[in-house]
Amino acid sequence: MTDRPDPGDDLRGLLADCVHCGFCLSACPTYLLDAAEPDSPRGRIQLIGQIADAGTVTPVQAAHLDNCLGCLACMPACPSGVRYDRLIEHAREQVEEGHSRSRRERILRGFVFALFPHPARLRLIRPALWVYQRFLARLVSRLLPGVLRDMAALAPEVRNLRSGSLPALTPPTGPRRAVVGLVTGCVQRVFFPEVNRATAQVLAAEGCEVRVPRAQGCCGALSAHAGRTEEARRFARGLIEAFEDSGADIVVVNAAGCGATVKDYGHLLADDPEWADRATRFAAKVRDATEWLAELGPGAAKRPVELNVAYQDACHLRNGQGIVGQPRTLLNAVPGLELREVAEPGVCCGSAGIYNLLQPDTAARLGDRKAEQVRATGADVLATANPGCAMQIRQALRRSGSDIPVMHVMEVLALGLADQPDAEGPFSAGRRSSSR
Ligand code: SF4
Ligand code: SF4
Structure with missing residues (x-):
């Protein structure tokens, strides 16, 4: 949470903030499903304490922590200001280092992290996914191994073979009000290029010059949320470097998970003397696209x-x-x-x-x-x-x-932009669809 003071990394202090009142329980999606205490924020905080005491992670503890979505719905619900985000971050690191996963899990995780944070690799599988979704899914999905079948079912729909990319610079359509850099994401840039185009279009219509540094890679969000902290730090350094010379006053992110991580770079790189200040300066410029547009005020x-x-x-x-x-x-x-x-x-x-x-x-x-x-x-x-x-x-x-x-x-x-070409998508401007 950006509006809460960073408590640092004192695990004991973070754990002690929880007074076990249970106000967070009804906000927690996994508790809502089964009402099981170890799948509640309070229960997980106790597990994290037990792991810290024992110095080991049992398979059952790992399962309950893995079952946490990391959605942070427990944080606004907590009257004691418990930093569950920092606690689960600790816990994920410990599970990652101290728990031996099943072969299926190792393969799946290995595949995900070898693919998702790498736009160039995602781009390579895009045509295959298009062919699969158009012609093969109905015929062969049952024949795929379980892991691949699950991934194929959840994969984004590839609307056409071209993924395209944004120009390095999109000028404002009227007088320039700001210079912004746009983080294009990994999955977003390859599978949802229309979202990035729409973002640039809206920003330009609102008077922003939009710069898209070519060298940008993954922001590290997936790695950070999975306890792969060193990997997340490597990605963070790369993204900061890619934007530092862009001349952007503000760095806009249009993927919520990425935005939350990038805003937290100061914490992620706090122990790196070479990068801590650069990370804090960079993070201070970061805005979600909606946050920035609201801050800028309407102009288009x-x-x-x-x-x-x-x-x-x-x-x-x-x-x-x-x-x-x-x-x-x-x-x-x-x-x-x-x-x-x-x-x-x-x-x-x-x-x-x-x-x-x-x-x-x-x-x-x-x-x-x-x-x-x-x-x-x-x-x-x-x-x-x-x-x-x-x-x-x-x-x-x-x-x-x-x-x-x-x-x-x-x-x-x-x-809703006047005097703009229609954005891609299921609706053309100004048309209400039939009632659903
Ligand atoms: S996390 Fe907060 S709301 Fe939940 S039990 Fe602890 S103190 Fe209470
Ligand atoms: S992060 Fe979400 S799933 Fe995890 S304990 Fe908090 S509310 Fe529950």
């Missing part, structure tokens, strides 16, 4: 978008960055658009980075719950601000028989 001319739009908070935006009102304010400002709320907005959809790959059963239960709540809004489209959430909720909606499109908030905002 709008056109009507006659859509009912349900908005689902991404956990790393709502709980990780405290960004709740800004996306809603921006969507509400689009003429003709009716914003609808999804029930339990603070409850995770089950995506949580790569959680839906590693814990598919719990993730599917949370996804089904979320899909039902989205359908109950009667909205034409669901908007969210994270690629993982988009993939997870789209998949859950399909399982439920719904074809409600899922869009990034920036794609919806791009629909």
Whole structure:
């Protein structure tokens, strides 16, 4: 949480902050599902203490900690200000170092981390995924090994063979109000290039010169959330370096999970004398795209978008960055658009980075719950601000028989820009779809 003081790394002090009151229990998605104490924030904090005392991790302790989504919904619910984010970070590192995983888990994790943080490798599999989704999925999905079948089912839909890339510089469409750098993400840039295009389009329409450093790689979010801290630090140094000479006043991120990690670079690199100050300076410039647009204030001319739009908070935006009102304010400002709320907005959809790959059963239960709540809004489209959430909720909606499109908030905002080419996506501007 960016608005809480960083307590440092004193594990005992962090643990002692918890007074076991249980106010966090009802906010926790895994506790909501089964009401099991070891799958609650309070229970996990006790497990983390036990692990610290014993200096070892048992398989059962590892399972309950692995089952934590890292959604941080427990933090705003806690009256004692317990830094669960720091506690689970410690715990993930200990599990990663001290727990021997099954062969299946090792293969799956190895595959995920060899692929997902590497856009060049993701780009290589994109055509194969397009062919699989168009022609082979129905025929051969049953023949795939379980791990590959799960991954294929959760993979983003490849809309066309071209992934394209943003120009290194997009000029503002009117007078220049700011120079911003855009973090394009790994999965986002390869599988959701239309989201990055929409983001650049909206920023440019609002008077931003958008710079996209070519050398940028992964931000390290997946690694950081999985306890692979050294790997996360390597990625962080690379991203800072890529942006330092860009001349950007502000660095914009449009993926909530990435944004939460990048804003925390000062903590991640605090013990590195060469990088600590650079990391803190860089992190101070970082904004979520909706946060930055709200800060900048409206400038672009709008056109009507006659859509009912349900908005689902991404956990790393709502709980990780405290960004709740800004996306809603921006969507509400689009003429003709009716914003609808999804029930339990603070409850995770089950995506949580790569959680839906590693814990598919719990993730599917949370996804089904979320899909039902989205359908109950009667909205034409669901908007969210994270690629993982988009993939997870789209998949859950399909399982439920719904074809409600899922869009990034920036794609919806791009629909509402006057004097702009239509953004790619399931809707053209100004058209309300048939009622759902
Ligand atoms: S984490 Fe906070 S809300 Fe939960 S039991 Fe501990 S003190 Fe209470
Ligand atoms: S991070 Fe989310 S899943 Fe984990 S204990 Fe907190 S509320 Fe529960």
